[in-house]
Amino acid sequence: xxxxxxxxxxxxxxxxxxxxxxQQLVDALDRQGYHVSDFTFAEDCIKHLSTNDSCDLLITTxxxxxxxxxxxxxxxxxxxxxxxxxxxxxxxxxxxxxxAVNNGAADFIVKPFDISEVLHKLDNILKRFEASxxxxxxxxxxxxxxxxxxxxxxxxxxxxxxxxxxTVEVHRSHIMHKIHAHNIVELVQKAAAK
Numbered sequence: 001x002x003x004x005x006x007x008x009x010x011x012x013x014x015x016x017x018x019x020x021x022x023q024q025l026v027d028a029l030d031r032q033g034y035h036v037s038d039f040t041f042a043e044d045c046i047k048h049l050s051t052n053d054s055c056d057l058l059i060t061t062x063x064x065x066x067x068x069x070x071x072x073x074x075x076x077x078x079x080x081x082x083x084x085x086x087x088x089x090x091x092x093x094x095x096x097x098x099x100a101v102n103n104g105a106a107d108f109i110v111k112p113f114d115i116s117e118v119l120h121k122l123d124n125i126l127k128r129f130e131a132s133x134x135x136x137x138x139x140x141x142x143x144x145x146x147x148x149x150x151x152x153x154x155x156x157x158x159x160x161x162x163x164x165x166x167t168v169e170v171h172r173s174h175i176m177h178k179i180h181a182h183n184i185v186e187l188v189q190k191a192a193a194k
Contacts, residue, residue, distance in 0.1 A: 010126055014038040015045045015060040015072065016088070021111075025059060028115050029122075042067040046075055054139050055083050057122060061111075062089035062096065070099060077104045081149060081191050082142060084125050088113075137178055144171045145191055148184075 012034050016022035022038050029036045035054070039045040042064050049055055058076055062069040073085045087100040090111035097108040106125045109118060137145065140161070147157045154172065158165045181187035 010056045011035045011037070011054040012057045012059065012122075013045055013049070013055050015040075015042055015058070015064065015069075017041075017061065017064055021061075024115060025118075028119060032119065041065060042069075042072040042075075045072065046079075049076065049080055049083075054142075055080065057106075057126065058083050058085045059122075060085065060087060062087055062100075063091070070103060073100065073103050073105055080142070080146060082137065082145070086122065086125065137175060141171055141175050141178070144168065145175050145187075148172065148175075149188060149191055 012029050014022055014025050014029070014036060016025065016038070017040050019040075022040075026036050026038045037045075037048060037055075039048065042060070043066065045058070045060075058072075060069045060072050064072070067075075069087045069089070073087065076083050076085055084106040085104065086107045086109060087097075087105050088109045088111055089096065100108050106128075107121055109121065143161065144157055147160065152160070154165050154168045157163075158168045161168065163171075176182075176187055179187060179190050181190050
């Protein structure tokens with residue numbers, strides 16, 4: 001494997017029903033120093049992400065049992081808009097790729113693929129993520145950002161996170177600084193565009 005990703009504390013989720021392919025991706029990402037979670041079903045990934053804020057990138061196959069990759073993409077973009085999503089498919093066509101991109105996918109990968117090329121693509125996506133957000137959000141900041149996106153007030157966020165309103169205000173200020181947003185409208189727009 002000629003290409004080497006930058007060492008970074010990124011968290012990646014892989015959703016793929018083909019066990020051998022999923023293991024190949026998990027092993028390759030794990031060797032690069034990434035924290036990897038893997039799932040056979042989209043529903044398991046959603047359940048995991050609803051209780052765990054630390055996901056920067058999601059790699060999912062298009063054709064999954066029950067919920068397909070596009071439906072998973074839409075769900076993830078609603079619950080965690082900062083997560084970059086990559087769709088993989090062995091039956092790729094232009095309309096499907098366009099649908100994925102139009103729904104917020106960061107990239108579309110055609111199977112079979114060369115693992116080093118995939119790692120290179122993922123590295124570029126994470127570089128763009130870093131450039132657009134400046135510094136990485138902490139898991140607490142991500143959780144608070146999600147609540148801001150849901151329209152919760154500082155007081156409501158404080159109650160849900162068991163923190164003081166002042167602490168929430170400080171977190172909110174850090175989030176705005178890291179995302180380079182000057183007001184709440186800009187914050188929501190930039191977060192939703194991830």
